[in-house]
């Protein structure tokens with residue numbers, strides 16, 4: 588199991604550099620104009636927010652409401668040094684969002700999983716459908732997975748031999764359940780185990796269907812998958 592991570596989250600919509608740049612501008616303006624009152628940090632945040640909302644618009648299936656943050660994103664944006672307790676709360680909230688497979692079946696077809704892992708398309712304004720599961724998983728953008736693929740990102744850890752390294756000989760065996768359930772949770776809502784993870788929350792954000800998640804689960808955990816050879 589992965590240890591709790593409380594590393595610094597990446598900056599998102601608001602951040603100190605932007606606020607500092609605006610503060611710098613305001614200071615310069617004040618010097619030139621000789622005015623005294625500078626905007627407060629909250630006012631600068633509001634101005635930065637307003638600028639963001641002005642620059643984004645609805646186009647095709649990509650709507651401007653994508654820049655609205657949920658509670659977790661907000662917490663990860665404003666608090667750049669989350670305490671252990673705050674991180675634990677965010678992870679508990681994320682865990683509570685996880686939906687387990689309706690029929691108790693966690694694994695699908697690793698061949699389909701490999702296609703999903705390879706596919707980085709979907710959900711842009713030029714795509715015709717923004718429905719759940721209408722895009723790929725982009726897994727290789729961040730992870731090494733299969734040995735045959737030599738072009739992969741390294742933002743996330745290597746997932747090569749994922750099941751084998753965790754001793755999963757039979758994913759249906761009761762002894763494999765903790766690894767199988769952890770993997771489902773991680774893919775459904777990555778922030779269950781890393782409060783401000785950069786990994787997309789595939790189930791939670793309706794990027795993948797249950798079936799697609801089953802297929803990438805098989806890619807990682809099926810002993811017959813090339814990942815575990």
Ligand code: HEC
Nearest residue numbers: 589724725726729742743744773777781784785786787803
């Ligand atoms: C934008 C980058 C990114 C993408 C895309 C991504 N991941 Fe991740 N993933 C990460 C990072 C970073 C971690 C390390 C833990 C953390 O911070 O969440 C991780 C961790 C994991 C873990 C836990 C590994 C362990 O040893 O506990 C699994 C499993 C995983 N990813 C599967 C996937 C799958 C399957 C996909 C595609 C459907 C995927 N990831 C797509 C970034 C990504």
